[in-house]
Amino acid sequence: MKTPNDMVLSPRGLRFRGRDFPCTIGRGGVSANKTEGDGATPVGVHGIVGLLYRPDRMARPADWAVPIRPGDLWCDDPRHEDYNLMVRAPFPASHERLFRADPLYDLVIITDWNWPRARYRAGSAIFLHRWRRAQAPTEGCVAMRADHLLWIAQRIRFGARLIVPPQP
Structure with missing residues (x-):
């Protein structure tokens, strides 16, 4: 059952509180069988567990x-015990920088995809973040304009979810 805090992915974009926001998804489309590196956005109901800025x-x-902060990273190494967790530099395993030179992660909404106890190679870090440009696919995240992301971030509350239905 949907709630007012739910964000629902549809062919028209991301629907939240009666508004549709243009967005992009993973280069691998939507998948019910997400794996690390496939570039897919996973089907499912994903709780919102964090907000970074x-x-x-x-x-x-x-x-x-x-x-x-400088040195904040996200582990994307499925062999490491901190797979799909935020970690700090220096960090020996494969990771993604959160404190980036570009603005993609200036604001990040974190979902509970494969978290907090990550399954091996099931994929890491499904975020909602700023897009590189309109219609440019992500590595599996949902991306949108900065002002739309901020509008959503200022309004989501405890219990918010990202709903990604299967695509026909």
Whole structure:
């Protein structure tokens, strides 16, 4: 059953609180069988478990938002015990930088995809973040315009979910 806090992916974009926001998804489309590196956005109901922001680039968007600091990373190595968790540099295993030179991760909404106890090679880090440009696919995340992402981040509450239905 959908709630007012749910964000629902549809062919028209991401629907939230009666509005449709243009967005992009993974280069691998939508998949019910997500694996690490496939570029797919996973089908399912994904809880929202975190909100990160760059305090050097924007004001805190919500009282529960956590600042991204230099050295913050996300482990994407399925062989490592910290797979699909936020970690700190220096970090020996494969990872993605959260404190980036570009603005893609200035604001990040974190889903509970394959978290907190990650399954081996089931995929890491399904985020909602800023897009590189309209219609440019992601590695599996959902991406959108910065102002739309901020509007959503300022309004989501405890219990919010990202719903990704199977595509026909």
